[in-house]
Amino acid sequence: MDIAIKPPLTFLTGGGEMAASILAFDWSNSPVGPIDKWPSSLRTAINMVLNSRFPMFLCWGPEFISFHNDAYTPLLGQKHALGRSFRDIWAEAWETVGPIAERAFAGEGSYFEDLPIVMERHGSLEQTCFSFSYSPVRAESGEVAGILCTVFETTGKVEAIAKLQEKEEALVSLNARLEQQAAAHAADRDRLWKISQDVMAAASLATGRFLTVNPAFTETFGWSSEEATSVPFMDLVYPADKDDVAQKMQVLASGVPLVRYETRVLHKDGSHRWASWSIVPEGELLYGVARDITAEKQQAETLRQTEDALRQAQKMEAVGQLTGGLAHDFNNMLAGVVGHLELMKLKLQLGQLGDFEQRIDAAVAVTDRAASLTHRLLAFSRRQALDPKPVDANSLIASMASLIQGTVGPGIKVRTELQPSLWITLCDANQLESALLNLAINARDAMPGGGTLTIETGNTIIGEAHKRLYPELKPGEYVTVTVTDDGTGMTPDVVARAFDPFYTTKPLGQGTGLGLSMVYGFVKQSGGHITIRSEPGRGAIVHFKLPRHLAEARPTGAANADPNSMPPKGKGTVMIVDDEEQVRSVLIEVLQLQGYTVLEAADAPGALRILDQCSRLDLLVTDIGLPNGMNGRQLAELVRTHWSTVPVLLITGYAETLVTKNSILPPGMHLLTKPFTMNAFAEKVASLTGHG
Structure with a gap:
């Protein structure tokens, strides 16, 4: 039980039920005097006792006034010790422990193991055994003012050892008799066989x-x-x-x-x-x-089934939390989009067109938020479409320094400790940028009064000896990134749930609870490992490992296309393959406005029939998730058997086949994740057809 402690009694902080008892006790007539007059040596000793997880008691002054912690309480049985003289509490055992206590008060420490003591604590005398140490505690003057004792009851252990020795002696005796009988009587061997x-x-x-x-x-x-x-x-x-x-x-x-x-x-x-x-x-x-061992096997199977049922229940709880949070956020976003569209429809009927551009911008901003939400969900589920490339994490972090500083604000100092000769890792640079920004935002929120945010990089090798610590990691070389803050920290139960989707400790409306889950999903999907270490009041450390990339390739950082300006018009033949008619029609119109000749199909077989009659193809744009037996990746590979140099632009919002491979796309193949702006799409097409 935790209690609110105010100065000058903060030495009771964390002391549980016994701290509350000390606070409530009337010390005015006690030899130790009023609690607010206690010397610092007594306060320090009591704080150490109360916050220990081992059974401990403290005797103070020549009267041996007793204090103890919650862990010591069960050793007392029905007795009450607080504020009483140690001599009175254990009067029946004073003949044994008294001389030891007197020596400790004289400045001589001692340790005893399995010491037999006759004591009364449940209404009658009983034989017990204890292992304990008595240590003198000195006052500010240097004189011994008290005795500190750490104690463990070992009665059960001593009794068990005695019984075990008796059994071992009995077994040795039995074996000796059996050997004698076996040597003398062959029939006795048959008796053992039978019984x-x-x-x-x-x-x-x-x-x-x-x-x-x-x-x-x-x-x-x-x-x-x-x-x-x-x-x-x-x-x-x-x-x-x-x-x-x-x-x-x-x-x-x-x-x-x-x-x-x-x-x-x-x-x-x-x-x-x-x-x-x-x-x-x-x-x-x-x-x-x-x-x-049939019964043991049946019990193990029953336990396994019970654990499976528990895991299933936990999964369903997580799914419920996920869908509830998702529905809440999407309903808010849909309300914003529908509201703007309905208001635009009404104003169109009234002929009031003045603010249409602002309302369109507002609706697009809401859809951008929805797209960000789906990307975070896909990251957590490890189903987002990644575009892994060789990445120099040092260069990426250095390029983000001003962005991170601007995000956390002037009250937080951003430090980087980047290891020289850092290995190259294989990951999606944009997702790594997003992960670092999410961690920086979390650190900022944990340091409302300012502080220091530290980003470190390093190289590490995971060997077979680390299998117990990282069972899901393959042995090999990894690049490490560590983000540390000195903020408010987290309790153990918050740390345990920190990666859960939609779990947040922030006030309502100030966080979706998807930031850390997105980071978790990205790291796991990239073949890495992530951990959080934190304690209340001691900040947080987020540490993740990403596999080293050994192939020779030019490392990149995140490449962010500028979606604000339309690319110059170009000409060429582009095939658009997408089973969503609304998406396909928009893409076709955008390219036709740019002067391209556009071919279209809703699936791979339809695209192949059209291309069979086509003499020129400058670019294939295809969704990955296509119906009728062939996906976009397979279509692209088949098309490139005929047009070996034609560039391919894969567009997707969900690309499990690419994700599971987590490999670099072949030369000439590129990836664009839905939803994207039409300007970004047109610019990508222009660059791939040589008109950018």
């Missing part, structure tokens, strides 16, 4: 049959000794396991034993049992011991 609860068997590799089985074999699998030894033992193996058992027989034939080998054995009633075998080969003979 064992584990399955025991001997078999011949030469004949492939059991030579003998013990009664536990019959109790476990239902087959009598005569039935088990009259057929090849492979006949008793569960059919689906026979190939694996045959391979294990070859291992045994080479002289290598099997330990805890799990397989299924047919039961006489038609069912099967799981058995864990340990088998030792001796020449042509096999000696095996097995334990029935």
Whole structure:
């Protein structure tokens, strides 16, 4: 339980229930005096005790006035210790612990392990064991003013060890007796064979049959000794396991034993049992011991099904959160677009056309926000269309320095620590820019009073030894980018959900909750790894790794086309392939206005029929997601078997085939992500046809 602490009692901060008890206690008549008069040495010692996760208590002054933390409370049983003398609290144990405490108060520290102590804490005396250390605590004058004790109850451990020793001694004694009996009486070996609860068997590799089985074999699998030894033992193996058992027989034939080998054995009633075998080969003979683990397997399967159900429930909760946030944001955006369109329609009827351009600009701005939202969703789902190229992260960050500084404002200092000779990485430079801007914005919001934002780069190698830390990363070389702020930080539960879509701690209307999820999706889709480390009041560190690109290619930064000016008109033949008629008609009209001859088709087969009669083609523009059995990427590759040098412009809002490959497009192929401005489209066409 956390309580609000005001100066000068801040030494109680973080102390839980015991801090509240100390605050509520009447210390005026106590030997330690009023709480606001306590010396700094006492306050420091109490703060250390309260904030420790180990059981601790503090005795202060010659009266041994006691303080303790929440972790120590269970050791007291029914006793109350706060403010009482340590002598009175443990009077029944003072004969044992008193001299130790007196020595500590005299300045001599001590440590005891598993010390037996007779104590009363639940209404009666009981034998206990504790491991503890007593340390003197000195006042400002240098004199010992108190005793600090860190203590663990080890009663259970000591009792368990004693019982284990008794069992081990009993087992040693039993083994000795069995050896004596086995040496003197062969019949005793038969008795052990018969009374064992584990399955025991001997078999011949030469004949492939059991030579003998013990009664536990019959109790476990239902087959009598005569039935088990009259057929090849492979006949008793569960059919689906026979190939694996045959391979294990070859291992045994080479002289290598099997330990805890799990397989299924047919039961006489038609069912099967799981058995864990340990088998030792001796020449042509096999000696095996097995334990029935069917119940354990069933429990494990039940647990797996329960975990699957839990994961499914968590997925559905995440989907609900995602769709709810998506519907909320899109409804707001659609309301803006519809409102402007309806108002324009009304004003058109009234002949009031004066503000049409402003309203069109406003509607376009809303659609741009919707496009940004879908891009972030695709980034989180790792289904966005990436255009990976070799990227020099140092150059990209350096080129963004002024943009980032302008984004975070003058109250925040932006530092860069860029490693010289940084490796080249393969990623979408525009998405890396967007990720860094999102992280800068988050850092800015976490530092409302100003602070420092640090961006670092580095090279790192992930080897097999790192598999436990990064199980999803392939061993290899990676470029690292780290963004650090010294802002308000995050609690552990916020860190755990930071990458969830639409999760945000910002006030309503001040954040969509998609910034970090977009960064997460981009890094994961690029074959990398991302982590967040943060504590309240200690800022946040976002660290991600991107694979090193080893092929020789010219690194690039993000290339942002200027959509504000129409390119010069050009001529040539362009094929437009898109199954969305509205999109296709707009693209055709834009190109015709520029002076191009435009061919059109709604799918790949239609495009191929038209191109079969075409003598000239200067550019193929195709959507990737086409119907009727052939996508745009396949169409482009087929067209280039006839026109090997024709440039191709792939347009898409969802390109899983490209995303999963995450590779550089072949020379002459380019990518443009929907939605895009018509100016950007016309400019791209002009550059690819040589008219830009």
